[in-house]
Amino acid sequence: MTHHTKQQANTYGDPTLLRRLGWSDYFEHQLAAANSAQGHAARVVSVQRNLFLVADGRKEWLCSPAGRLLHSQNGDYPVTGDWVSVDDTVVTGVIPRRNILTRGEAGSRGNRTGTATREQPIAANLDTVFIVCGLDRDFNVRRLERYLTLVYNCGLSPVVVLTKADLHEDPEPFRTEVEDIAFGVTVVLVSALDGRGGSELALYLGDGRTIAMIGSSGAGKSTLANMLYGNDIQATGAVSSSVGKGRHTTTVRELIRMPQGGMLMDNPGIREIAFYGDGQGMETAFADIAELAKRCRFADCSHQHEPGCAVLCAVKAGEIRYERWESYLKMRREMQYLSERRTKSTARIEKERRQGIARLRRRINEKNK
Ligand SMILES: Nc1nc2c(ncn2[C@@H]2O[C@H](COP(=O)(O)OP(=O)(O)OP(=O)(O)O)[C@@H](O)[C@H]2O)c(=O)[nH]1
Ligand SMILES: [Mg+2]
Ligand SMILES: [Zn+2]
Structure with missing residues (x-):
């Protein structure tokens, strides 16, 4: 009699390496429950049309979806942040998600109430969402209320990150103003110039964790990614001085593997915060x-x-x-x-x-x- 059980438990990959990409016991259980541990477990770090860039902690490679997924109607088409099973260069299935951050698709407002008619997924399997807002002309409490509702609608936990704190001699009143409308939410003042707030935000990273950043263009998301990474890995762009808005420097959603462990997702700036479903947020x-x-x-x-x-x-x-x-x-x-x-x-x-x-x-x- 042979005992394969020990090796069989890990045929999907190396849990230690996967954990650096956000893998946790939850997914382990999902995989065991599905009893379909064929192929490799990998994480979708970016989606380009019908191609997925996936990672398993050793390497990153491009995959295409199995035909079954292409024609699937029940929302299990892989999105950035999904854990998937991969057979060579084909994504064969999506491991059940813990959660998904979605919004109404911009420009799909099919009626005069301004409500979106199509859903746009931002990312799956998140632990924290950084709502990033600049302490320049970007600062707007009403907009923050919309972001908070969006995040709560998806059952996720937000942290409000106020960037460019260096623009003010005393930025504390901004924090207070946000705390007054965001009960129990951590509000962090950061500055890329002097690095303040960085160590507090880094606490949300670590093996098994995933963060997504959302906010307007020019809010300082990519700058923050660079600050937390400790190196300039993301391109940043100046805010227009006439309209006070960013120029949509980041154009792809992308999960960045962080030196602290875990993943941080940089996103393109959001133009309009459209809701899709009423998740009671x-x-x-x-x-x-x-x-x-x-x-x-x-x-x-x-x-x-x-x-x-x-x-x-x-x-x-x-x-x-x-x-x-x-x-x-x-x-x-x-x-x-x-x-x-x-x-x-x-x-x-x-x-x-x-x-x-x-x-x-x-x-x-x-x-x-
Ligand atoms: N003074 C100051 N400027 C900052 C800070 N963080 C970002 N900026 C500036 O704000 C501008 C926009 O920063 P980005 O990081 O490109 O903004 P983004 O949110 O990634 O914008 P998109 O990619 O367009 O969505 C750049 O000129 C940054 O240098 C900060 O802490 N202090
Ligand atoms: Mg950017
Ligand atoms: Zn009443």
């Missing part, structure tokens, strides 16, 4: 409002005009900023649209929306009389 992103809402007189209170509304009361008292309340209502309308889209035809939603706008107009006209 607002409950977390607007935890203050959600908490107050429990005390509204009506269970179905819309927090817009009802008597006994605890949210409106807090807005009036200045406990919730007016802009935050507005931002909340706007985002909630988007989320309602997204969940309704699943059950109603677009035409019907549009009709109701137009009727709603007409009603609102009449109300405003009456008020202005």
